[in-house]
Amino acid sequence: MTKVLVRMMALAAVALPVAAHHSFSMFDMKKEMVISGEVKEFQWTNPHIWVQVLVPGEDGKVVEWSIEGNSPSTLSRTGWSKRSVTAGEKVSVTIHPLRDGQPGGSLVKIVREDGSVVGENKAGP
């Protein structure tokens, strides 16, 4: 039952609306990847939110990823708040990676360790 619920919640999560203050063309919007790690910092700020995630690499070295989300303006109206993500929690983050291969991406969705999805991800204004 729980597994089914988790899967349904994952399906319910859709890409965040790109209602941004600038183009997101530095990211490869056709490519998706999932990174897993521990949240170092959640920057609930304008013009965009950022989630800093510490991701252990195959060589055991931890790399800090910078994940750019939408603005608090849009996200607060779609179920997010400054408490949506907490430093120290384990998350899996689906992103559109940076085109240049650096450890950064634009946010598609965040799934917590218990399978819950951050925010409602409804289309914003």
Add this chain to the structure above:
Amino acid sequence: MKKSAVLSLVLCGAMAATGVHAADYAGPKAAPARVSVNGKELPNIGGVWIRTGSFLFDGSVRDPLKMNPPYKPEWMKEFDEHRKQVAETGVNTGDPTAGCLPPGMPRMMSAVYPMEILLTEDQVTIITEWMGQIRRVYTDGRPHPEDPDITYVGHSTGHWEGDTLVIDTVAMNGETRLDQTGMKHSDQIHVVERMRLLSVNQLENELTLYDPVAFTQPWTVKRIFNRAPPGEEMREFVCMENNRNPIQADGSVGVVLQGNEAKQP
């Protein structure tokens, strides 16, 4: 003074400071269809409004390649080359707002995020959440200044024609764009807006752009806004708070990574 009186004064102070009177708050009110300003009954264009339509200046168009501004040939050539390059490379350039400069007029009237309109005695005030821009539309009958400074929002005067607010705006910055696709205009642009309610919860703004430098003829577009739910609050938007997307030398938008110091470019 009696002890109990002092105590109640202290309590009152504490209540005022913490907003405990919320118990008296009956909740947000639905917007009335008309309001009284200066003893005159006006259609209630006041309130918080949410844009419908696309992110492009003409909200009925979704594909930048299908946008058809009445540009003079040399302006059209430049715009064509720019939008084709963006479509081919997928890399957008030439949007000053990416560097946190404000959208200005007329782009701010098609901006994402809500705008709030306030009706007061001699002025209609329009506040856009995006970049926190403010337009003051003087409705006291004054003319534009003879030699106005050029600003991002320009200088606006307004008057009511029946239930339509007609706004005339001049002296706008020529370095702003009409939208994210890089459509330019000159600082000779003159904007006339006709703003009216379609219903109590729907606002229409018809914008006509006159730009004798860039256009062969005036360009009119309509934008429709829906009234935000009762009680909706405007948010602060300070773009320089944490802008990690600098404009790079080629005009594209970059990303400032954090951590992994050795890996930074």
